[in-house]
Amino acid sequence: MKTSKIAIIGAGAVGATTAYAILMRNIAAEIVLIDINTIRCAGEVLDLSDALAFYSSSDIRNGTIADTKDADIIVIAAGVAQKPDQPRTELIEKNKEIITSVMKSISPLNPDTIVIMVTNPVDIMTLLAQTLSNIPHNQIFGSGTMLDSQRVNIMLSKKLFVSERSITTYILGEHGDTQFPAWSSAYVGCTPLLEYPGVTKNELDAIAESVRNKAYEIIKCKGATFFGIAACVAALCEYVLFDKHMIVPVSTYIDEFKLCMSMPVVLGRRGIERRIAIRLNDEEGKLLEKSADALKSLIM
């Protein structure tokens, strides 16, 4: 019988915590962790399996690349992570090698599989994975700025005393230093954020800056970020498996720029179903181009 299966490649801090977040959501019958460090992977599975009785009906086990063949979703979190004060872009060379070897090992992909890239710099790794795969571009996307966008919504929620679920802000572009919030298209309930009382442009700028630097801040304090991204990836898995047609900002192929970066899309069982038009003012339009230029310089 066909049941939902999620394979996670890279059972480090992000991969293992993603497995935990997925099992807490109870969305997959089978979760398989795969890592070249088979001992750490086995340890993570032993530890995670203790949590099953309290949360979930999933089965969790360690596996091999062969497990990706019938997976509904493959999450890729293999790679080196940032050190304190290190920009994501410095991980490029090492992670390109790792993602190239991972993509070769899982090819050819089952034509119905969805691949979620998490390895940083995620926009560059998403494009690389798309280039090396046999499935359509819309079935491979990166977590992109979805977490950054929720960080903004949470900060606005505290300022405006409105639930973050009633606030919609999209951070666009690179998941990195050139990302920016599209304030002119942000809403609090049915009111444009820029017309909503209680927050000034300076305060919005400070929020954007703080979100841009949040990963650096966390890494400085504890060496890595994993709870937020794990919760974000588990939510993305749910939107795919349950064909939710959620509108989310994730890293996707953008024809105009010929690269991957985050824009709002409709996400369902077939991956990215379509892009959603977003109105940007002149300043935001320039910021989008600047972000695309920064990514382009990394691809060359």
Ligand code: NAD
């Ligand atoms: P980590 O060092 O804890 O774990 C990485 C794991 O990848 C290790 O267990 C390692 O053995 C494994 N690995 C390396 N090469 C492999 C291969 N060829 N096949 C299978 N496994 C392999 O690092 P982490 O903190 O889990 O971070 C993982 C990646 O996720 C990093 O690139 C990090 O920058 C990125 N990350 C992305 C986001 C995001 O928002 N997109 C957030 C946090 C971390």
